Amino acid sequence: MFTIYPAASRFSFDKGWLRGSHSFSFAEYQDENNTAFGPMRVCNDDVIAPGRGFGAHPHSDMEIVSIVLYGELRHEDNRGHEAVTRFGGIQRMSAGRGIVHTEHNASQTEDVCLLQLWFSPHTRGLEPSYEATAFNPERLHGQLLPVVAGNRVPGTEGEIAAIHQDLTIYLSKLQAGERLEFTQAEGRRVFLFIIEGSLRVNGQHILQERDSARIEQEPKLLLEAQEPVFYMLIDLP
Numbered sequence: 647m648f649t650i651y652p653a654a655s656r657f658s659f660d661k662g663w664l665r666g667s668h669s670f671s672f673a674e675y676q677d678e679n680n681t682a683f684g685p686m687r688v689c690n691d692d693v694i695a696p697g698r699g700f701g702a703h704p705h706s707d708m709e710i711v712s713i714v715l716y717g718e719l720r721h722e723d724n725r726g727h728e729a730v731t732r733f734g735g736i737q738r739m740s741a742g743r744g745i746v747h748t749e750h751n752a753s754q755t756e757d758v759c760l761l762q763l764w765f766s767p768h769t770r771g772l773e774p775s776y777e778a779t780a781f782n783p784e785r786l787h788g789q790l791l792p793v794v795a796g797n798r799v800p801g802t803e804g805e806i807a808a809i810h811q812d813l814t815i816y817l818s819k820l821q822a823g824e825r826l827e828f829t830q831a832e833g834r835r836v837f838l839f840i841i842e843g844s845l846r847v848n849g850q851h852i853l854q855e856r857d858s859a860r861i862e863q864e865p866k867l868l869l870e871a872q873e874p875v876f877y878m879l880i881d882l883p
């Protein structure tokens with residue numbers, strides 16, 4: 647089953663200091679038919695104005711991943727973690743039993759754009775934790791690069807963020823006409839999100855910039871760039 651969600655179908659808003667779009671129910675946008683895809687709960691596409699951000703607020707029992715697309719995102723929490731992340735960086739926070747954090751645009755002159763993803767953990771009540779990792783953007787070209795994984799390969803600490811769920815988040819860039827094949831075990835799901843460009847999937851489904859797709863019962867995907875494309879693929883249980 648292959649369900650496409652066009653970019654224009656998302657809930658979008660502009661608060662001045664914060665512009666964004668939600669792919670799932672979140673905050674003031676609530677749709678009982680659009681609350682989750684497997685363990686995935688949130689895919690927010692946010693732009694935060696210079697010097698602005700989210701004040702201290704709590705979370706619990708959620709795995710939260712922030713992928714910075716441009717600009718600088720600052721994280722602070724009540725467990726002493728501080729970091730500023732730019733493109734090529736990933737922030738992963740496991741809220742566990744409870745954590746309080748802030749997120750701000752670290753720049754006073756430029757916007758920051760990020761994708762924030764939330765997932766239910768495989769176990770509730772975990773010890774809260776935070777991790778900032780970095781990948782080489784050059785390695786995005788022509789392959790699916792894992793940037794977050796529930797089963798992180800030893801030796802990739804600092805490059806691939808660990809997460810308390812059986813999933814892998816990949817980022818990839820392809821030139822026009824390039825193609826990749828992705829396979830997974832029967833019974834798993836794929837969430838696709840096009841950051842830039844256009845992608846044809848299995849020869850028939852075309853996804854444009856900021857479109858997404860929720861894919862089930864298709865363990866093999868042929869991914870072909872219609873034009874230069876930058877996209878995210880999440881392998882989910």
